[in-house]
Amino acid sequence: MLEFLSRLEILLNPTVLGQVIVNGISLSAIYILVALGFTLLFGIMRVVNFAHGEFAMLGAFAFYHLTKDLNWPWMIALPAGVIGVAAASLVLEWLVFRWFYQRMFESMIGLLGLNMMLIYGGVLLWDTHERNIPAASQEVLMVGDIIIPIDRLIVVVIALAALSAFYLFIRHTRAGLAMRAAAQDVETAETQGVDTRYIYKVAFFVAILLAALAGSLWGQIYAVSPHLGERPLMMAFIVVILGGMGSIPGAALGGALLGFTESIVGTAFGAAASAFLSFGVVIVLLVFRPWGILGTPEN
Amino acid sequence: MTQATRITWGVLAAVVLVVWPWLTDDRFLHHVGVLIMLTAIGASSLHLIIRTGHVSLCHAAFMAFGAYGSVLTVMSLGLPFPIGLLVGTGAAALLAATIGPIVLRLTGKYFVLITFLFGEVVRMAIVENVALTGGSNGIFNVPPPHPIFLDTRAYYYLALAFAVFAVGLCARILGSEFGRAMNAIRDGERLAECSGVPVIRFKVIVFIIACALAGMQGSLMAHYNKVLSPENFSGIISLNLVVMNVIGGMSSLWGALIGAVFMVMLPELLRGYVNIQHIIFGAILFATMAFMPGGIIEAARRVKALLSAKPDASAPPLARAGAAE
Amino acid sequence: MTTPLLKIEQLSKRFGGLQAVADLSYEVAEREILGIIGPNGAGKTTAVNLVSGVIEPSSGRVFLDGRDVTGQKPHVLVESGLVRTFQATTVFAGSTVRENLRRGAFRLLYPGFLATLFDTPKAREARARTVAHVDEVMHWLGLERFADHVASSLPYGIQKVLGMGIGLAARPRIILLDEPVAGLSAEETDHVRDTIRLVRERGIAVVVIDHNMRFITDLCDRVLVMAQGRELAQGAPRDVLANTAVIEAYLGKRYAKAQR
Numbered sequence: 001m002l003e004f005l006s007r008l009e010i011l012l013n014p015t016v017l018g019q020v021i022v023n024g025i026s027l028s029a030i031y032i033l034v035a036l037g038f039t040l041l042f043g044i045m046r047v048v049n050f051a052h053g054e055f056a057m058l059g060a061f062a063f064y065h066l067t068k069d070l071n072w073p074w075m076i077a078l079p080a081g082v083i084g085v086a087a088a089s090l091v092l093e094w095l096v097f098r099w100f101y102q103r104m105f106e107s108m109i110g111l112l113g114l115n116m117m118l119i120y121g122g123v124l125l126w127d128t129h130e131r132n133i134p135a136a137s138q139e140v141l142m143v144g145d146i147i148i149p150i151d152r153l154i155v156v157v158i159a160l161a162a163l164s165a166f167y168l169f170i171r172h173t174r175a176g177l178a179m180r181a182a183a184q185d186v187e188t189a190e191t192q193g194v195d196t197r198y199i200y201k202v203a204f205f206v207a208i209l210l211a212a213l214a215g216s217l218w219g220q221i222y223a224v225s226p227h228l229g230e231r232p233l234m235m236a237f238i239v240v241i242l243g244g245m246g247s248i249p250g251a252a253l254g255g256a257l258l259g260f261t262e263s264i265v266g267t268a269f270g271a272a273a274s275a276f277l278s279f280g281v282v283i284v285l286l287v288f289r290p291w292g293i294l295g296t297p298e299n
Numbered sequence: 300m301t302q303a304t305r306i307t308w309g310v311l312a313a314v315v316l317v318v319w320p321w322l323t324d325d326r327f328l329h330h331v332g333v334l335i336m337l338t339a340i341g342a343s344s345l346h347l348i349i350r351t352g353h354v355s356l357c358h359a360a361f362m363a364f365g366a367y368g369s370v371l372t373v374m375s376l377g378l379p380f381p382i383g384l385l386v387g388t389g390a391a392a393l394l395a396a397t398i399g400p401i402v403l404r405l406t407g408k409y410f411v412l413i414t415f416l417f418g419e420v421v422r423m424a425i426v427e428n429v430a431l432t433g434g435s436n437g438i439f440n441v442p443p444p445h446p447i448f449l450d451t452r453a454y455y456y457l458a459l460a461f462a463v464f465a466v467g468l469c470a471r472i473l474g475s476e477f478g479r480a481m482n483a484i485r486d487g488e489r490l491a492e493c494s495g496v497p498v499i500r501f502k503v504i505v506f507i508i509a510c511a512l513a514g515m516q517g518s519l520m521a522h523y524n525k526v527l528s529p530e531n532f533s534g535i536i537s538l539n540l541v542v543m544n545v546i547g548g549m550s551s552l553w554g555a556l557i558g559a560v561f562m563v564m565l566p567e568l569l570r571g572y573v574n575i576q577h578i579i580f581g582a583i584l585f586a587t588m589a590f591m592p593g594g595i596i597e598a599a600r601r602v603k604a605l606l607s608a609k610p611d612a613s614a615p616p617l618a619r620a621g622a623a624e
Numbered sequence: 625m626t627t628p629l630l631k632i633e634q635l636s637k638r639f640g641g642l643q644a645v646a647d648l649s650y651e652v653a654e655r656e657i658l659g660i661i662g663p664n665g666a667g668k669t670t671a672v673n674l675v676s677g678v679i680e681p682s683s684g685r686v687f688l689d690g691r692d693v694t695g696q697k698p699h700v701l702v703e704s705g706l707v708r709t710f711q712a713t714t715v716f717a718g719s720t721v722r723e724n725l726r727r728g729a730f731r732l733l734y735p736g737f738l739a740t741l742f743d744t745p746k747a748r749e750a751r752a753r754t755v756a757h758v759d760e761v762m763h764w765l766g767l768e769r770f771a772d773h774v775a776s777s778l779p780y781g782i783q784k785v786l787g788m789g790i791g792l793a794a795r796p797r798i799i800l801l802d803e804p805v806a807g808l809s810a811e812e813t814d815h816v817r818d819t820i821r822l823v824r825e826r827g828i829a830v831v832v833i834d835h836n837m838r839f840i841t842d843l844c845d846r847v848l849v850m851a852q853g854r855e856l857a858q859g860a861p862r863d864v865l866a867n868t869a870v871i872e873a874y875l876g877k878r879y880a881k882a883q884r
Contacts, residue, residue, distance in 0.1 A: 048408055048412075096589070099589035099590070100589065104407070105354075105407055105408075106588040106589070106592055107588075108354070108408065108411050109354065109541065109545055109584060110584060110585045111585070112538060112541075112581075112584060113581040113582065113583065113584025113585035113588070114581060114585050115581070116535075116578065116580060116584070117578050117581035117585070118581075119577070120575075120578045120581070121574075124575070124578075234416070234419060237412050237415065237416060238416070241409070241412060241413075245408070272423060275423060276420065276423070276424075279416055279417075279419070279420045282413075282416060283413060283416070286402075286413050287401050287404075290405055290406075290409045471741055472741065475740040475741055475743070476735070476740040476747070476750075476751070477734070477737060477740050479723075479730075479733075480727070480730055482727075483730070486718060486719065487716055489678065489710065490710060490714075490715075490790070492678075492698045493678070493698045493699075493702065493708055493791075494699075494702065494707070494729075494730050494790060494794060495698075495699045495703060495707075495730045495731040495794055497697070497699045498699070
């Protein structure tokens with residue numbers, strides 16, 4: 001008990017607290033980015049994308065090569081890499097994903113296969129050793145006693161900007177409207193003149209864009225390797241189960257919950273404890289409310 | 300197939316299985332034989348779960364319970380192997396009995412997600428629990444069940460005996476009235492329940508038996524390999540068992556067995572190309588699910604129907620595990 | 625008076641803010657056919673789901689043979705002799721008619737896990753008995769010539785009869801039928817109606833739900849009319865049809881006034 005309290009006390013240290021908050025926000029933002037795409041694919045195409053984490057991995061590698069090998073400036077390399085990955089992934093959409101639209105069960109197993117292909121394809125290409133993307137900035141910002149590393153701040157700002165852009169897109173564009181209609185009921189949307197084939201492509205592109213961006217930002221914080229995608233995938237699962245599968249606000253809420261849990265519990269009690277806690281919460285939630293906090297029950 | 304040809308084939312298969320180690324002096328082929336026998340236990344037990352409409356992605360977690368339970372009983376408590384095997388199998392069954400009633404209430408996609416996460420939890424727990432499990436280094440110098448079984452040929456017969464027991468049990472269950480109820484559950488859960496089938500109870504029974512068999516395989520595998528580490532029980536191992544069932548075809552136990560043989564042989568042929576092997580497995584999973592969800596069994600059936608050129612109205616539908624969403 | 629076979633008391637169900645069924649009470653005697661009619665959304669299917677244990681009621685009681693069976697699971701109720709059919713998934717589509725009925729006869733067929741595993745004499749006896757029973761059900765419902773046909777290949781009307789057969793294979797004392805003639809032609813409807821009469825002749829009580837007025841009034845001894853989750857009227861078909869509230873619910877207020 002005493003040990004428990006003394007560990008919690010660490011959090012009161014301003015330096016630690018600052019880190020916890022910045023960590024919490026940046027982790028949340030990254031998780032939301034990954035989970036949004038995942039939930040979008042599920043909501044619209046009924047596809048459970050077990051390969052989602054690998055698009056984050058591809059995004060991170062694209063970013064790594066553009067900055068490190070081609071020496072592109074950070075500000076250009078990031079969007080170029082992300083858009084490049086999303087555009088190239090349209091080939092995968094045509095080769096792989098389109099076969100699984102509206103076939104939930106087959107999509108899970110089939111895309112687990114794609115997941116394996118991408119991971120081990122990555123291992124062949126890049127081997128397993130870990131690489132680091134150079135930090136955008138070594139500076140720190142002092143707010144009172146709280147120390148905030150600038151590169152973390154950049155991650156947060158970019159992620160929040162992307163999330164806002166996504167929100168505007170889904171709320172205020174024709175394609176966004178069509179996507180929301182398709183997510184509710186594909187058949188009705190089709191009879192209302194929504195071109196589902198086109199909408200699927202757009203949704204796929206957006207989902208991969210978000211995942212690749214999340215991966216690039218993740219690569220800023222952690223190391224880049226072909227196995228980078230495994231954790232984001234796991235986190236996307238947890239986030240969408242927490243929030244409710246197919247629910248966009250649910251993904252945002254779940255991502256924030258998970259990001260802060262990991263940051264707080266991880267700092268005080270270690271990464272393993274925070275992982276066990278989030279798994280535990282998800283398992284308990286699945287028992288009592290499998291449709292998640294903001295989802296709606298089936299039937 | 301007539302009764303006579305069926306018996307002929309059965310006897311032939313039995314003879315091949317029994318004399319296999321004596322057809323060759325190549326120890327490597329004996330080793331492949333052991334692996335096929337042990338893998339068949341895992342694949343056929345997972346097949347049982349799949350037949351109730353649930354695809355479990357944490358079967359390796361139960362193998363881990365069996366393996367660590369057995370190895371710790373033998374090495375830390377100094378008890379003989381048979382007791383270790385029983386403890387390991389029992390531990391896996393107990394775990395299944397604990398989580399089964401909870402997770403088996405979930406519909407297909409949630410079940411897949413939760414078992415995926417659960418497999419990860421177990422693997423993490425093994426890595427973290429260094430004092431008991433040796434963490435990620437694992438445990439070395441695991442003794443064989445008996446000094447006799449240091450010989451691969453001898454171990455082959457041990458594995459064969461357990462494989463015959465496990466596969467036989469699965470086949471017997473599927474062929475019984477219990478199996479009929481399982482099919483009813485897979486084809487229409489609510490309709491089955493309203494025909495008097497206690498759906499959840501039956502699913503839990505299947506889950507416990509299947510996971511106990513997985514534990515048994517884990518124990519036999521650990522005492523054969525003489526080392527065990529968390530990587531032997533990662534998600535990819537569970538996934539491989541799913542692959543076996545998928546490529547074979549999820550509608551029949553034969554599918555799981557064909558898949559097991561295939562999945563053991565292929566890596567051995569591709570030795571040294573581990574990554575390519577994973578990529579090929581991945582491609583197989585994708586292609587099967589996209590174009591031939593019924594697997595090899597279904598494909599064979601279709602080819603046969605095509606050859607006999609009679610439109611067959613009684614052909615069973617494609618495997619529909621988890622389709623009752 | 626003897627205890628009714630099925631007795632429903634003040635049964636209610638709320639889904640969130642929606643009162644799907646409110647204070648529903650009725651009785652079914654042995655060998656009786658009770659019809660429940662009402663417009664779409666009247667809560668008819670919910671009423672069946674509540675009685676058959678598919679969903680749990682918010683309040684109220686269900687008695688089977690005088691025994692309180694409220695909230696019991698469907699498979700337990702089957703043991704007690706109450707079965708039901710479904711509106712949509714009525715049959716095991718990929719299996720033959722014979723297999724469908726065998727699955728329905730689970731209660732008679734299943735001798736316990738170990739018994740079936742070792743195929744004990746008890747298990748063999750149960751199987752022999754069930755095979756005979758299934759043959760009898762097929763004969764009785766006129767399904768014999770389809771015995772080895774896959775259910776999904778049969779005409780819709782036959783599938784509906786097979787759906788009933790699955791329920792009857794369990795040797796029930798009462799069967800609840802959820803819209804057995806929805807989507808059927810007039811001819812097929814008549815066939816289903818005759819089949820239900822046969823069921824009653826076997827001594828089985830029937831509760832049948834539909835919104836086809838002609839079908840229900842032709843068939844039933846008594847009718848219960850529902851609207852918005854509540855009972856509007858209950859009684860002999862002729863009396864209920866003359867009831868003003870019923871006419872209003874079905875044909876609108878103006879029509880009811882004109883009739884007066």
